[in-house]
Amino acid sequence: MLVSNSPPNREQKLFALGVVAVLLGAMLLVAPFARNRLEGSEPMVLAYTAAVFTTEMITAALLLSLFAVQRSPAILVLAIAYLYSGFMAVPWALSFPTVVASLGLAEAGQQTTASIAAMRRIGCPLFLLAYAMLRRSGEVPAGRMVPAMIVGSVAAVAVVVAGVTWTILGNQDLLPVFVDEGRRITHVWMYVPIVALALYAVLIVLLGLFGRSVLDLCLLVVICALTIDLVLLSFVSAGLQFSVGWWAGRLYSLAAASVVLIVLLAEAASLSARLARSAAAERRAHEDRMVTLQAFSAAVAHEINQPLASMVTNADAGLRWLARERPDVEEARAALTRIARDGHRAGKVVEGIRTTFSKRDEDRGQLNINQLIRDVLDCYRDECRAAHVVMQTELDPDLPLVSGNRVQIEQIIANLVTNAIDAMRTVTDGERVLRVTSTAMSAGEVVVSVADSGIGLPPAHADRLFQPFFTTKPNGLGVGLTVSRLILEAHGGRLWASDNAPAGAIFHFALPCAARPAPFAEERAR
Amino acid sequence: MTSVVFIVDDDQAVREALQSLLRSVGHVVEAFECTRDLLEHRQRMAELAGCLVLDVRLPGQSGLDLQRQLAADGILLPIVFITGHGDVPMSVAAMKAGAIEFLTKPFRDQDLLDAVHRALELDTGRRAAATALAALQARFDSLTAREREVMALVAAGQLNKQIAAELELAEVTVKVHRAQVMAKMQARSLPELVRMADRLSADGRGG
Known part of the structure; x- marks a missing residue:
């Protein structure tokens, strides 16, 4: 679950409300002193801009990396919004007269700062509006497109910002008169906050009513902070630069820039902790399974080897009795009898293994296979994300129940999912898709298919796939599919494999449906 | 067997x-x-x-x-x-x-x-x-104390004269003892007797 797709819980909603309340409270506290001018505070603009620029660039970078994974166009647009806002902050800061003077640059026209600010004010909510509209659109297909889109977006924003700046600097005479000689805002400026506030209002409605994710909630807080900023700037402080109200607006703007960053960083930290925890747990579980399987296979090997050894020795002895100068048929007969007996004994061992997987009838229950699949996939969500594997399911909603041992069937699904993920680890071109489907068959069977887009089944191995101790994994034991098949046979089911198109493999297993009670059986009994 | x-x-x-x-x-x-x-x-x-x-x-x-x-x-x-x-x-x-x-x-x-x-x-x-070693030991055990002394010195390569001087016996007496040792040990030659003495001493019980 990511901030971009997980719904906010009650605490998060309350927290967001609390933040907005604190912001509003602070505005009311500042309001009486809003028009007091803080003399000599102009150079602080550079420090402020550096902070905003850094924060927005880091946020944009995090959003772009999120886009690389999720490939949602909405996230890309949001990243563009932050890039735009961050880039625009640079010419804005550089247009302040004292800053220009301290850097030794030619002084820009009087309307420059306000014009850039207006472009930034109006531009950002437009991008956020695009984000709100795009939230429900589908994913961009994976592949080379994604990095190209990221690089292209960054470049396009940089070009647009440079173009806007250049246009403003080059057409001083055409700029609207936003400020008068006394550095006070004119009535022309008032269009900017009014348009921006209208956009903010639309966004608040869109995100407030239709927002579904934690990210939407964060953006709601951001817009509230920006609204307060704009109100302080344009109305409460009457646009007086470097006044208390103006500076308070800057702080709100900085706070707004930081909200998403803080949330994304917090998520990254908690994600990596969760990933480490679940990786460790998975490793432990895997080692446990390996130890059990190793002990199990050692025991089986010994149990089979003893009768095998005595069969071979008996056969040799029989041959030698017959090869004597006077063949001893009685001894040879005895040896053959013993071979038959040993063969039956080995057969009993195999039978014993089979029943080990089926004898616990009391452990069997009516299983909802779809629920089982969801439970197993939940356990593998973090691993899939780490391996850049996209998980897809197509579960038949009308799947009948299946009678079986829950732990064992889960083990089979987990085994097939692990195999599928492992098969895709070396895939560098093309998508990594894990697709699990469940289907009810008319023959009274439930079929589960686990498909991957991995390396596929090499034809050379096709017939050895289900043989014990056959593996293509460097650290594999080669018993997973064997054990899975044994379990399924004990359940009256089957396991088989086929090729996936265009690449990869599909493993299918079928289980007979549980005997369904005859309809109206209860009524009739009454 | x-x-x-x-x-x-x-x-x-x-x-x-x-x-x-x-x-x-x-x-x-x-x-x-x-x-x-x-x-x-x-x-x-x-x-x-x-x-x-x-x-x-x-x-x-x-x-x-x-x-x-x-x-x-x-x-x-x-x-x-x-x-x-x-x-x-x-x-x-x-x-x-x-x-x-x-x-x-x-x-x-x-x-x-x-x-x-x-x-x-x-x-x-x-x-x-x-x-074989046990049989040899049995033969050795049948020797008298004097004969064993003589056998050890013969096996060590000493001449009858030297043995006589060493044991303060007449050379004739040494010769008699020596013949007795050869007979009891069933040794057909001097080298064979030396080998027998070696095997007995290797076993830790002889000379």
């Missing part, structure tokens, strides 16, 4: 198969389920020529433990080990302790028969040597 192949394996089927295989080539075989049953025949094991076919993993005392115990008890029966799951350290330990062979089940019958053959040959040879 016939030699006996003793088998210890806890698996009855394997035991029976081994017995049949060894009997088919004419061996006399006795099979046991565990080392405790085998050790009840400790006396016969010491007396009879033979060898031991031993499963490494046994209930109770393991095959390797039995190998150590028999060696400590002076029962020098050669041992052929068989095992269901041979691992290298175990086979190295067994071979270092003097095992003839270490076979992993299922083994080729010829490998086992060859190993048993070698073991029996070794034991027969060892027992023949021991018997």
Whole structure:
């Protein structure tokens, strides 16, 4: 679950409300002193801009990396919004007269700062509006497109910002008169906050009513902070630069820039902790399974080897009795009898293994296979994300129940999912898709298919796939599919494999449906 | 004297198969389920020529433990080990302790028969040597104290004259003793007597 797709819980909603309340409270506290001018505070603009620029660039970078994974166009647009806002902050800061003077640059026209600010004010909510509209659109297909889109977006924003700046600097005479000689805002400026506030209002409605994710909630807080900023700037402080109200607006703007960053960083930290925890747990579980399987296979090997050894020795002895100068048929007969007996004994061992997987009838229950699949996939969500594997399911909603041992069937699904993920680890071109489907068959069977887009089944191995101790994994034991098949046979089911198109493999297993009670059986009994 | 192949394996089927295989080539075989049953025949094991076919993993005392115990008890029966799951350290330990062979089940019958053959040959040879030494010792024991002194000095290469001086005897008397030693030890020549003295002293009991 990511901030971009997980719904906010009650605490998060309350927290967001609390933040907005604190912001509003602070505005009311500042309001009486809003028009007091803080003399000599102009150079602080550079420090402020550096902070905003850094924060927005880091946020944009995090959003772009999120886009690389999720490939949602909405996230890309949001990243563009932050890039735009961050880039625009640079010419804005550089247009302040004292800053220009301290850097030794030619002084820009009087309307420059306000014009850039207006472009930034109006531009950002437009991008956020695009984000709100795009939230429900589908994913961009994976592949080379994604990095190209990221690089292209960054470049396009940089070009647009440079173009806007250049246009403003080059057409001083055409700029609207936003400020008068006394550095006070004119009535022309008032269009900017009014348009921006209208956009903010639309966004608040869109995100407030239709927002579904934690990210939407964060953006709601951001817009509230920006609204307060704009109100302080344009109305409460009457646009007086470097006044208390103006500076308070800057702080709100900085706070707004930081909200998403803080949330994304917090998520990254908690994600990596969760990933480490679940990786460790998975490793432990895997080692446990390996130890059990190793002990199990050692025991089986010994149990089979003893009768095998005595069969071979008996056969040799029989041959030698017959090869004597006077063949001893009685001894040879005895040896053959013993071979038959040993063969039956080995057969009993195999039978014993089979029943080990089926004898616990009391452990069997009516299983909802779809629920089982969801439970197993939940356990593998973090691993899939780490391996850049996209998980897809197509579960038949009308799947009948299946009678079986829950732990064992889960083990089979987990085994097939692990195999599928492992098969895709070396895939560098093309998508990594894990697709699990469940289907009810008319023959009274439930079929589960686990498909991957991995390396596929090499034809050379096709017939050895289900043989014990056959593996293509460097650290594999080669018993997973064997054990899975044994379990399924004990359940009256089957396991088989086929090729996936265009690449990869599909493993299918079928289980007979549980005997369904005859309809109206209860009524009739009454 | 016939030699006996003793088998210890806890698996009855394997035991029976081994017995049949060894009997088919004419061996006399006795099979046991565990080392405790085998050790009840400790006396016969010491007396009879033979060898031991031993499963490494046994209930109770393991095959390797039995190998150590028999060696400590002076029962020098050669041992052929068989095992269901041979691992290298175990086979190295067994071979270092003097095992003839270490076979992993299922083994080729010829490998086992060859190993048993070698073991029996070794034991027969060892027992023949021991018997000969015992006979020699008996002859040596029949010598008088003076004759033993003379024999030691003769074997050391001294001349009759020197021996006479050393033992303060007349040279004629030494010659008589010397002839007596040669007769009692059944030595046909001086070099043969020297070899006998060497073997007796190597055994730690003679000269």
